[in-house]
Amino acid sequence: MTLPRPAFRLPAALALASALALSACATTPYTGPVEVTRFVAASPAGLGQGTIAVAFPDTVSNLAARAAFAQAVSAELARLGYTVVPEGTPASQTATIRTTRGPIAAAPVDRRGPVNVGVGGSTGGYGSGLGMGVGINLGGGRESPEALTTLEVRIARSGGETLWEGRSQIATGVKSPYSQTETSARTLAAGLFKDFPGGNGETVTLDAKKLQGQ
Template identity: 35%
Template sequence: MNNRIADMKCLAAAVALLSLTTSPVVAKPAEIEVTAFHTPQTVARLSGAAVIVESAPGTDPASLEQAVWRDAVARELLAAGFGTATPGAANAIAQVEVDRETVRREGARGPFSVGVGGSTGSYGGGVGLGLGLNLGGGPKELVLTRLSVRIRDRITGEALWEGRAESRENAKAKEAAPALAAPRMARALFAGFPGKSGATIKVK
């Protein structure tokens, strides 16, 4: 009898553990890696500059999604202290390029298992339990996004500042949608502008 009670307690504990491990987990937004390149001389030329925002060469300027990213970059440039002007009167041009790709990542099997076994009573009655959980969650889709911005002198075409922001977001996360990804990544890219040249930082 004591063995049977012990087995039932183990069974109850295993079921409780199973309910905890299978409860939904709210994923946090992925970190954004930001890298910038510039020189003291080029940054000095950007001080107080009026900048216009365009799609980078090779991208479709008529794309509605591209417009979302351009608008996000324009807002952050204003917040960083840049001015605006008509194309012919601007000091610099910010060229925006976005690369997005969805990849499939295979989930790894988690090292979790529960086993309970026993035999009690004169007639060999028994209680047994075996559980195996795959905590990897199976294959997952990730959206890989890179936002690149290059600020050029409008007259000479010389690159004055370059930066990129990269993220790996769960495809099911709301932050993967362009409407949320664009302002979030643009904000990370221009946080602390101009940044330390060549250094890669992570922004939550």
Template identity: 35%
Template sequence: MLKQIILSSTLALSLAACTTVPSAEVTRFHTGNPARTGTIAIEEMPGNPDISLEFRTYAAAVGQQLQQVGFSPVTGNASDYVARVAFSRSFRPTGNGYNDKPVSVGVGGAVGSGGYSGLGLGVGINLSGKPKDIVTTEMQVQIRKRSDSTAIWEGRAYTQAREGSPAAQPAAAAQKLAAALIGGYPGESGRTITVK
């Protein structure tokens, strides 16, 4: 019975670990009460470090979220506001070199009461392969008035996930970051929060 309880608990923890959704760290800045309605065009931020076709994925995610908080996304130069979007993805290796070895061997010995002794040899094989890198995805959004380019709101967010996991895919990361960043717009200015 105890064995079944331990097995059930271990399985539940394993499943919970597999379904863990990474959180996002979010910081927003604004003064007063920024606009909540009007037409808005989504543009790539000048100097975006990761210029690519992938931008459309991030722009679409930001546009969806802006629409949910009251803006009307449009194309062209006739909008009331401009949302400038930048994003980047970086990869950080995991592991320290010591635990990455595919095979480990351990030897142990003991002397028990009554003069009995024992010697044990254990071999561990790591079948998981090389540890996956950690992917960090960052997004920055600025909302500016079209008329004079005054910034009325700015935010940045980042999230991390293991390479190859669903959460590390660009589309999933874009949706996660846009929802975390723009959800609850305008948010508390100058405070960093964690969004699950």
């Protein structure tokens, strides 16, 4: 009698090697924390109340990015208690918005320690040609940080006196959902105005994912 031939099975060691090879090819999207720094005037009376208009002192050629950041900041200002009026409308206060996205370059490798990353060169505004795709490879199967997106807001009275200003920034890889303009705008604005007005001169680090649910 001829016994039936057993079904072919991939040897366990070979199967494990194949799985490891596939996992090595995949990369985990890089999303850094949101770093926030804020400054508060000695006499900040009026913060969080009255009318306020948003303004962009610098030209933002990427209109989609401009709209995303204007909407994100306006939503946070309204949550704080402000009455947000259309841009260009007279108001008791003005929120001046600046936003940039620039490439991150790898710092020189120290053989005694891990690879460091930092902002390389100048930072370009949206639409300047700088942005995602200026890649570096830190290895290890994890996507490297590719770009640093920054949001700066300055709140001043109509006479020009600064009441508050802050900056939030996040480093992301090209595959991170937080590299998308609308997502990064909402996340950076949420971090910037969390626990408003914050401590004068303080710098805090926040989890980007937790800010999305705020």
